[in-house]
Amino acid sequence: MARKTQGPEIERLIQLLARMPGLGPRSARKAALALLKRRADLLEPLSRAMSEAAERLRDCPVCGNLDTVAPCTICSDERRDRTMIVVVEEIGDLWALERAGVVNGLYHVLGGHLSPLDGIGPDQLAIPRLVERAVPPVTEVLLALNATVEGQSTAHYVREQIAASGVAVSVLQQGVPVGGELDYLDDGTLAAAIRSRRPL
């Protein structure tokens, strides 16, 4: 057994930080140390912000976004164009599109993509809820799914499910490299992709 070098609270903090994406054990120790050294202006405010967020966090019952209000800020924003729904795989994609500021419509987060190999079928995704939403005043559903095999086959599936509603379905055309995930694109590329959508 290795010798203990700090109390259990700090060890726990390091262990939890190490579970964050992009942080390994080493950078987790570094982050922990930074927090501990800056107790008043970092550790305590962060801890408060986190417990507040944890307390108020809600899944948006409409679009699947995460927010502290339900429906989410986007769904409740009256200035948004309610005729258009942009469908994404993950909340991270929604955030990327919002960051790029290229969507004025509403969103729908599927929560992943169809993947029989991973046991993910339509029932594991928010597809039925999307079909319910694809009715007037909505006139266009833009499928902003990843340019991967799973993203593209999911797009075809979703289009078929919506087809009966008469709502127009479009997909991103250019800018998204094949195999590309939206989350990784820069704002300019995302903007070009949204502008160049085409009917599916």
Place this chain on the structure above:
Amino acid sequence: MWISRLVLTDFRNHARLELNLDRRPVVLAGANGAGKTNVLEAVSLLAAGQGLRRAAYPELIRRAGAGGWAVAATLETDAGPVEIGTGLDPSRPDAARGGRIVRINGEPQSGSGALAGLVEMAWLLPSMDGLFTGPAGDRRRFLDRLVLGFDAGHAMRAGQFERAMRQRNRLLEDGVRDAARFRGLEHVLAETGVALAAARVATVAGIVRMIEARHARTPDSPFPWAALALEGALEADLTAGRPAVDVEDRYLESLASGRERDRAAGRTLEGPHRSDLVVGHGPKGMPADASSTGEQKALLIGLVLAHAELLAERRSGAAPILLLDEIAAHLDVRRRAALFREIRLLGSQAWLTGTDPIAFEALLNDAQFIPVRDDGIGRQAVSPHPADDDLSI
């Protein structure tokens, strides 16, 4: 294109090997087990794909080494020198994902695919001697490698097709009968499948044209001209001049109507993963698999040379790198001389291996001779045989 510097670190039996080269052919000479083929394998990893043995990357780590391997090279191209680095570092968190690290001019790449548009390479190995008599999968892979020289996106599309097919096979296996779920995947299969077939058709047409030109130039070449035909429903439709969109629609229909048949078979029975490259001995009008061992070898060399010449033509004269393992051993004096002439004519930095440098005497002043010695340890593991539906290149 040629390699001016090659450094292997903990690669197979080589703890460290550093070569500084000029643009002439490279002759690697040394005893059995010295590590000559290993050097060719290292060079082959400068191109896209899994390397010439298609070995799993951890197998390449030198036994008794530090763990991990690296191949670094300076590639001289029309556009100037390019630094390529590739390897495996098991200590990196992403190592478990199965890929290798690839850097071009120091920039990390997301996979070896980025090398496809940069490095052109073809190889001939003793293990390919049975290409014409062996399983169709081997010929398909051979063909797809040839295609890669003209269509850098080919390997990626093959990967997508395979992925979609595996997803579809799982739906079949799971007893799913919701047609909409199949259609989503079958659209991807049709799009990528027809693109794969079209790239094959175009490549074969180019090679056939080059074979004809070579035959006209040297009618009595010891490397007989090959008659090539592509076997596969999509390829046949495209060759017949049917528009790609129609071929896509037909494939979509046949996938849909074939679902129950495929379910019974436990796999997708129709598509570019079942195609074959049928080769014939041109002058004799015989199927290649009915030709003699020596004739098959000569046929294969002729095919690879035609492909290399076609690549060179497309790149306004810049010949691909050829990796020719134990090539001299199988050729009589006349064929050997003819091969060296061809290599010289092409201007390729061919890499040749042999146990006896005498076999390369005719190349004496036109090649750089490099003795290869074993500096270590270990026996080589046998890599598992790939599945027949495998489209990876």
